[in-house]
Amino acid sequence: MQRVWDRALEEGIPLSVQFDLTYRCNERCVHCYLDHDDHGELTTAEVKDVLDQLAGAGTLFLIFSGGELLLRKDFFELLAYARQRGFDVKLKTNAILLGEREADRIRDLGVRQVQISIYSHRSEVHDAITKVPGSLQRSLAAIRFLRGRGLHVLIANVLMRQNAGDYPHVRRLAEEMGVECTIDPTITPKMDGDTSILDLRLSAPQMLRVFTDKSLAGDGFCVPPSGTVDEEMLDARPCSAGHTACYVSPYGDVFPCVQFPLATGNLRRQRFEDVWHRSPQMNDVRAIRMRDLPTCSSCAFMSSCTRCPGLAYMEGNMRGPSSADCEKSQIRAVGASAAVHS
């Protein structure tokens, strides 16, 4: 697979695209970065046209997300169209509208994976985060419907202060249900720049416990720090955003990534190829190498840092550090040091 990504990078092909079909949602998660009003979603015909353009540009991996995508009445029509156009499709959903009939259709349409957010094994914690009573049980029922049909399910467990200690139970629940589980401590500012939800981020002691949890060895964000930086690392691209991946909003806005709200064009006014290849903003992102980051390129944690260019952009400078990732690197270093001295 790496060879395919390398070829896509060489040729400037947007191999992977996340396409949010709506920002409307039937949950009101306390950490969500979106507003849930409809400001003029792309119509069915417009979405199909975007899909045609993405297929023409070489996109293979398509992630349909939201908002809650099952709120779109034309969702299955769009899913069928995407599959007909040859995309490998993954879905991100809270699944509380997903019953047996929907599970049948998702199976029949050849979706490769369905990602469902589960915040806790305890209803009182999960439902308090989603603000929808009964949502945990409905999401778990949907997972069972999907698994019963042989579909691959990934539980996404976002960590925040309210559920910091619950992830081992969620991982066990996932194992019992025969599905994968990923945990993620990333809370991002709202798309309008409001940073109030950042207070929900794990505290430093909570983060340290996660990073030093031996059962999570192998998860990307638990990589211990390393001081080795070589020329190859300095020549590296910060991430795939704008190189082999991008994000399309329900309104046709194109961004380098869902976490990188730098407007590069709009597909109601421009062709995707024009935005992807000729947007000055996209080309600006594309030109950045690690050595161009004035602070990070000389940082001792550079080689193991999970720096997100989008989070740096939201802090005011896409060539600057992302303070949340700086903090994670420092906490990893503390954890590694404690492990050496224990």
Place this chain on the structure above:
Amino acid sequence: MSPTYLVRATKIAARKVAGEMVILDAEDSSLYVLNAVGTAVWEAADGATPISSVVEAICHEYDVDAETAARDVDAFVAGLVAHRVLRVVDQPAVDREGRS
């Protein structure tokens, strides 16, 4: 000998990436990257093009004899059939306008 046709499995995703066909199986995430000949066969697996036409096209394009081309195509098709990525049928699965 009656003509045979190739049909792609429905749970497959496929895209030509930098000249190579990349195929992904939704059921088990198996990945197949086809070379130029494989890509030509895949593109002809529309349920309407006889395999013999694919062999002829490959002979023309790659300057190989019919026997060699037929053997290569058969081996390639057998591999993808074994992985349930392609099916061989003895009747057209769609008409020339692409209606199944």
